[in-house]
Amino acid sequence: MDDIRVQRDDFSVADEYQQLCQDNRDDGAVVFFVGRVREQNQGDTISRLFLEHYPGMTERALADIVAAARKRWSLGRVRLIHRIGALDIEDQIIFIGVSSGHRQNAFDAAAYIMDFLKSQAPFWKKEILIGPTGETLSERWVDTRSSDTQARQKWDNPATPDSLP
Amino acid sequence: MIQVLLFARLRDQLGTGAINLTLAAPTTVQAMRLALQQQFTEHADSLAAGQALVAINQSLCNDETMVINSGDEVALFPPMTGG
Numbered sequence: 001m002d003d004i005r006v007q008r009d010d011f012s013v014a015d016e017y018q019q020l021c022q023d024n025r026d027d028g029a030v031v032f033f034v035g036r037v038r039e040q041n042q043g044d045t046i047s048r049l050f051l052e053h054y055p056g057m058t059e060r061a062l063a064d065i066v067a068a069a070r071k072r073w074s075l076g077r078v079r080l081i082h083r084i085g086a087l088d089i090e091d092q093i094i095f096i097g098v099s100s101g102h103r104q105n106a107f108d109a110a111a112y113i114m115d116f117l118k119s120q121a122p123f124w125k126k127e128i129l130i131g132p133t134g135e136t137l138s139e140r141w142v143d144t145r146s147s148d149t150q151a152r153q154k155w156d157n158p159a160t161p162d163s164l165p
Numbered sequence: 166m167i168q169v170l171l172f173a174r175l176r177d178q179l180g181t182g183a184i185n186l187t188l189a190a191p192t193t194v195q196a197m198r199l200a201l202q203q204q205f206t207e208h209a210d211s212l213a214a215g216q217a218l219v220a221i222n223q224s225l226c227n228d229e230t231m232v233i234n235s236g237d238e239v240a241l242f243p244p245m246t247g248g
Binding site: 094120122123126141 | 170172173174177220223224225240242243244245246247248
């Protein structure tokens, strides 16, 4: 039911969507999210990204997050891919796909998995910054954003739709 | 002796991916953190609670009084930035 992968290789959204749908007569909703490398961050131009992870702990943390989502919502299939290593601008970083009987569970679970992954799964991004003529200026480790922390904390609030009467 | 794995910015700052601390096990997260801060005084801030997260046997540990036993896999790293 769950397919969780940490890999260097790119992934095909079409293939993943197919896997969420194939021979699946139960689920009327499929929600997926793709995270990509963008060129601008904090006013600087990025040329590349390097994604480091903690082998072993990463896989365990992702499995725990998906299991927590399954406890909270009734879900069909969950597919989660996070890439590591060197990535270029416009490359895909992450895929989260969730199927469920109805749309709200799939929407909420996909957002929940993403929000927890940001702060609970041991990945770290390093950016390579470039100047106006494309010359490499510096490298920097990306800092946690407070908006990411807030996104996770909102799930602590019991007043989410799944718990309303 | 406790071996501590380091990742990302913390590994770059301390210049190594693993440090052997001459701490007798069992010890605590707090004592491990203090020993590292004393060994790397110039990076004491980066090693402080909140700045450097701790995982014991690949599970996040938010309790500074948590005991580290002999043979435990201990890791220290900055807040995560995946996704």
